[in-house]
Amino acid sequence: MLTPLAPARSYLYVPGDRPDRFAKAASSGADAVVLDLEDGVGPAGKDAAHEAVAAHPRTSGPQWWVRLDPARLEDGARAAVQEGTAGVFVPSAEPELLARVDQLLTRVEAERGVRALAVIGLVETARGVAEVRSLAAAPRVHRLGIGEADLAAELGMRPDPERHELWAIRSDVVVASALARIAAPVGPVQVDLSGLEALASSTALLVRQGFAARTLIHPSQVSIVHRALAPTEPELIDARAVVAAFENAQGAGTGVAVDAGGRLVDLAVVRSARAVLARAALDRQV
The missing domain is CATH 3.20.20.60 (Phosphoenolpyruvate-binding domains)
Structure with missing residues (x-):
């Protein structure tokens, strides 16, 4: 293995x-x-x-x-x-x-x-x-x-x-x-x-x-x-906002998340955002 x-x-x-x-x-x-x-x-x-x-x-x-x-x-x-x-x-x-x-x-x-x-x-x-x-x-x-x-x-x-x-x-x-x-x-x-x-x-x-x-x-x-x-700072800001909007919606039990710009945030969007944050973490850690 x-x-x-x-x-x-x-x-x-x-x-x-x-x-x-x-x-x-x-x-x-x-x-x-x-x-x-x-x-x-x-x-x-x-x-x-x-x-x-x-x-x-x-x-x-x-x-x-x-x-x-x-x-x-x-x-x-x-x-x-x-x-x-x-x-x-x-x-x-x-x-x-x-x-x-x-x-x-x-x-x-x-x-x-x-x-x-x-x-x-x-x-x-x-x-x-x-x-x-x-x-x-x-x-x-x-x-x-x-x-x-x-x-x-x-x-x-x-x-x-x-x-x-x-x-x-x-x-x-x-x-x-x-x-x-x-x-x-x-x-x-x-x-x-x-x-x-x-x-x-x-x-x-x-x-x-x-x-x-x-x-x-x-x-x-x-x-x-x-x-x-590495992701750019605007990419990081956007990714953090997407994840925060999703997590807030989940915590409130609404099931639907909308970011500050009025964009519907679904699981695919969150997945992409988390991938951006993972790239940033890799840039710091490797």
């Missing part, structure tokens, strides 16, 4: 063959650090990356994750499975690949007496999109992510700056996550390190679309993403 994980807002990738950067990533303020064995490591660095990740102790601080290389799954599982690892990212997630990862992790965990690791499956292929509900329901899956650069390349898309062409797929990932009752999904990286305003606005867009976290490639992105994921 998986150990429940605290929600993470930010997952900072660090190349697995750069152990000199591991401590800096851990001190960046990111909720989670992802030791990368896949795209962040060139072919010549793969052996060194697996060795460095296997040797690195998962100390207290952020959550520690490992992004597996599908071409070296068994090596990756052995590098990842140790005390203190929260879980693994599985790129190009498809049902058979997730099943294989589950089998490998189960075997290595049993050998080492380590608790079960969670999985974040990255939707990066046409098959992954087509089978997204199966991915969300697969064993160990804590949440889904989306790798839009790989996905756009496979689909032959040339997205505009706001990625309009991928919005329908984002919605599919959000719906699949809600159906499976797993954590809301993780948004994609932004590779332009100079576009910090664009990072903030695109993260706010992801929140509106149902995402609750983001993968990052540089420590400078952490604080910007955290601010963009």
Whole structure:
């Protein structure tokens, strides 16, 4: 059985063959650090990356994750499975690949007496999109992510700056996550390190679309993403007013709540308001 994980807002990738950067990533303020064995490591660095990740102790601080290389799954599982690892990212997630990862992790965990690791499956292929509900329901899956650069390349898309062409797929990932009752999904990286305003606005867009976290490639992105994921003060004021109106109506036994602006407050509105307050609590606590 998986150990429940605290929600993470930010997952900072660090190349697995750069152990000199591991401590800096851990001190960046990111909720989670992802030791990368896949795209962040060139072919010549793969052996060194697996060795460095296997040797690195998962100390207290952020959550520690490992992004597996599908071409070296068994090596990756052995590098990842140790005390203190929260879980693994599985790129190009498809049902058979997730099943294989589950089998490998189960075997290595049993050998080492380590608790079960969670999985974040990255939707990066046409098959992954087509089978997204199966991915969300697969064993160990804590949440889904989306790798839009790989996905756009496979689909032959040339997205505009706001990625309009991928919005329908984002919605599919959000719906699949809600159906499976797993954590809301993780948004994609932004590779332009100079576009910090664009990072903030695109993260706010992801929140509106149902995402609750983001993968990052540089420590400078952490604080910007955290601010963009947190509710604004007007959102907080409105959410508190909605909840107060509902609770007052319940206490008075009227069964019908109306806020100060004359808006009817039903359970769906209250649920959304409480989700805003939960985001604010996460911003303070994580």
